[in-house]
Amino acid sequence: MRLKNNGPVPNHVTTCAVSSTIGESVPYDFKDLLDISTGAVYMVEDENFQVKCCGVISYWEINARSLATIYLHVWRRLSSNSYELVGFNTVTPTDVGHFEYSVPISERISVKHGDYIGWFTAGSEVISYNEHSSYPIMNRKFTGQTSFTVGDTLDWTTSRNTITNRQYAIGARTASGDTPTLNIGTNYEMTIDESTVVGTAILTLSVVDDDVSDIHTINVLSTDNGYFELNSLALETLQDEIPEATYIMELEVIDECYHTSTSTVTITVQNTVITIDNLPHTLTIREDLYLEEKIYDLIVTEATDIWYCDMLDTNDTPFLTRQEDAGGPSPDYAIYLNPWPQLDYDANNKYLLTVKCYDDHHTASGTATISIIKNTDPVFTNLDNSVTVDALTQVNTGGPFDILDYSGKVVLTENVLRHHASATYDLSITANDGYNTIGPRTLTVNINDINDKPVLSNLPANMNLLENAALSTSLFTVSVDDLDISDPRLFTATFGPRQGAKYFSIDSDGVIWTSAVHNIDYDYIESISIKVWVMVTDEKEHDEQLLTIKIKNQNEAPSFSQTHYSISRDESNESLSFPLTRYHVYDPDVARDGDVHEYFIDCGTNTSRLSINNNTGQISFRTDMILILKELDRY
Template sequence: MGILFIIFNIVIHSYWRYAFNLAAAPVINNLPNATTILEDTSTAVRLYILDVTDADGDAITCSFGAGTTPGTGQTRFSLRYESTTWAIYTVAGGVYDYNSQPTYSLEIDCEANGDKDTSTYAVQLAENQVPVIQNVPDSVNVSTLTAAIGDNVFTVIADDTENDQITFSISCSPATPTCPFEIFDSGAIQLNADISNFNIPGYDVTVSVSDSRGSGIDEILTILFTDINSPPQIQNLGSTINVPENTVLGSTIVTTLCTDSDATDTLIYLMSCTSSGSTYFQINSASGVISASPTSLINYEHILSGGSTSFTCTVTCNDGRASVTATVGFDVTNVNEAPAFSQNAYSISADEGAAGTVIQTTGYEVTDEDASDTKAFTMDCGTATGFFSIDTSTGLLSYASDYDIDDGVRPSNASCVVTVTDSGGLSDTATLSITINNLNDNAPAFSYSSYVWFVSEVDPVGTTVGTVNVTDGDIGTYGDLAYSLDQSSLTTEYFEIDTSGVVKIKNSISALGPGVVPTFYVIATDGGGNATRATATVIIAATTTPTTTSTTDRYKTFFDDGRNIAWFTACCIVLVVTAIVIGIMCFSYTGKSSPDFRFRCCRLWEEPARELPRNWGEDHRYDYKRRRPPRVTRPRRDPARFDFWSESYRQMD
């Protein structure tokens, strides 16, 4: 409801205001009026400040009306509000042309609260005036001998009645050589290039003067050259010269032939080359001799890696005022170069091994400037040459046959000369020192895998038991032998062995007794730790009388071999034990004097015609349960005599 009330009051107020014309209209107080501007005006310039008032103090807005010259309100003029009033401006960048539109009419409409006032403002254009050149003569002279860059040749004077900014420019004829002059805003014409070598008579220089609207005037100034120099001439360059690589440093390749008609002129030579050509070729500035560099060797392969082996050089012959140039080409040609070992001497160390074993881990580092060359390796090891084989493509050495220093034929050290030859036949050599490491590749070998020795039970400590024969295929330290005994199967170390392989009695063997056959191991160990063992058996024989040494040989009897005595003795012991056990079994049941004993032990023989039962138990039951004879009363046995066998009989009863 509040909003509707406000809207209602506004409508009523407006109605009464306009119905009874209660508001006062704005008034433009200082129009109509007019002003004049130059047709070359191109910046925003304030032309006129409007004096506009409104009795009610309402805000005033001014704009161009429909009566304004078409398009001028947007493209050439504008109205700006400045603080308390409005002003008329030209538009920056606006184009004014007296010939097409000399006058503009601007209709100004100023409005306040719906009321407005309209008036006009006229703008008139002032036509632009062309600048005038005051002092250009027909010609001026310039000496090519004395004139220098920056010298003033002539100063053009021009003015403009409207004091417009004047701009100068020039152009030269002929177009080549390039015009050596330039003109500044002051009108000064100066040299901007060296004309000492110019041999043309001069230039026609067109001087153009223009104002800010581009309107101007042209005048031609002829600049004549005096003291013209005759340039030198190069007679013999322009071709390509082949230069072989490795050309001697500083040697002459070609001499530049340069002539000059001015006999008093002193000629100076310069040369510049493409890429790195200046590194390999140089020219004598006084004589024109082109030679190989005295410091940089011409290397085809190195130059090729840079991209090209051809160079184009420009030679300049200068007489002090003028110069002439000519080109010369240099093609670097390839020459075969010898391969080279990176070292003069090499050494390798390898273990002895089988035929074909490669004894070098890496090949030789060989450089050859000719990357396309193939390389072949050969060697000469003197008398040891046949023991080795060399890979012709890599230079790696291998054994030509099984290499074993222990054979006494193949040396542990050899000195060789290795030769590498390229495909062009050039070669290089290096020495190779070979050291072959002796390996512990042989274990000690006993003459027999087992030994049997005989001793008497009464032999004293230190008595020789026997000797082992051991060989080792290795030479040197690895062939040194050490002996030891493994008597872990014996309770005591009864024997010992010396450094020559002789086994002796270490402790008395009498405790072992006759017929005992102790067995142990003899161990042979070489200097490299390889060990081999053999079985040793010692037969201890009983001795009742001192033994004598007989020189008469005889065949061995059965009991001469201690091992036969051993097993024969064992068999006898087993038989005796068996008989004792059987006797105890029979005796332990009834006793040896009882009738039962006799019946049980002899009944089998008393009744030979009866068929025997299947086993001993059935025989027992048959004899004692079915046909048992009258029981004989006997004293009760001592429980201490009861044993397993009697208990078994009782259980079966």
């Protein structure tokens, strides 16, 4: 069965009569010859082999020359040379010669006017034929296809067989076919709730037809409303909250042979029944509750109407049913405990509450059983107690201990406990269940492997160092106090300014050295106050102290940049000076310390003849010098 889209049906179709014959009515008369082809499909394109009505193939008759399986075809023309395979019956003759096959109802092929019959054998030919010039039959023959499926199309353009004088021994009979009906029968009544939403499929249709290959169309013949539509095989709603009423729709199913039947669908839209979806229910509460408290939400289903909920017999219970927020109908109803309920387990440890919810049409009720739990004090099950913690245990920051509120788990909150002086902590712990407090009880925490921190013990705050100290000079040896004698001691130093690292260093034994390369010159060093941050670590903890090395100036003797100077003049009277000599004197203390130079001469036995200005270094004669002087021009 196939379904067409809803639409108009043809207004006239010729229905096949019972035992209407297609092809040869006495096929066993044509038994003389057999085609030698193998794997060939045939179609007899002749008026006598054409279907003249609308119905089904109910019977086949052939003259068989072998017992091979044969596929009996029905072909439908699409164009002059293109045909579609409408259907086929698979038969195997039981005897050679005349063979009749009555098609089971479930295998009958639906046919229309203009269809042709044919056949196919995978091997050697089965159906015989007679040959005579008086047979004007057009036989189409096609080879090269090994199997067929219903719906296949075949182009016979190159297969217009010119053998027109063959009469094949095949015939078929038609029947009118079955009248289709809907699976709901002629009258169908159904009920839906007013809360049914738009697009809901409220009824699924199917077609009942013994002719399984028929194509059917389902139409809505009449309806008295616009709330429902037929969508393929489903009857669907067109809006939310369809008004409460009874609606009638008339449906029609028709096949291609115009076999028709109708069904009437009566749809009653009823009020949605209100329901309390989560009652009955059992719950427990504590005996020591004393404030108003919501203890259970009600889940109520009512899609369209206004509704309310109440509790029966509220005078005898400390409970009530009300909306969470007062002020009109609302879905937010719940069971509440009244304020100051004075619950007493010994007097009454169970309440059976009846809740009723209602709208204008229906009422729903349910029960809630509330059991009271007698209050008891919490109990420590593992205190007093003690635990041991390794000092290297890794945890988050904080410290050193905390307790998790709800689990009671005692946790470390410091990454390293090695620096703690105490090896034992007594934690005082209490517990509260919201109503009662117990304790305190003691948890003793013992810490193993506490580390003794290394401490720099002899580093002075300041030390003085004269400039030009010898290279690679040991200045100071740092001492460390650490009770953990097996711990390593690693020394490092950082300098401020950073250039200090060019002039000083510290070795693995804590010895501070001057540089082996760079001389410490007071007059040229970047800073005369070098800060040295000395640090020692045992790879667990560290100590750091500041040493300031102050570079002290050392007065340096002036020096001439040349070993010889030359001056000259003519002989003259006493006190006449020589020209002023431009001496090149190097003294780094002049610029920084303001040193003043004084000049002196030493000429041995001739010193008494000359004098020198101590401030300028200008040389003069002490007496008249008319004689020839010897070697007095070189000092």
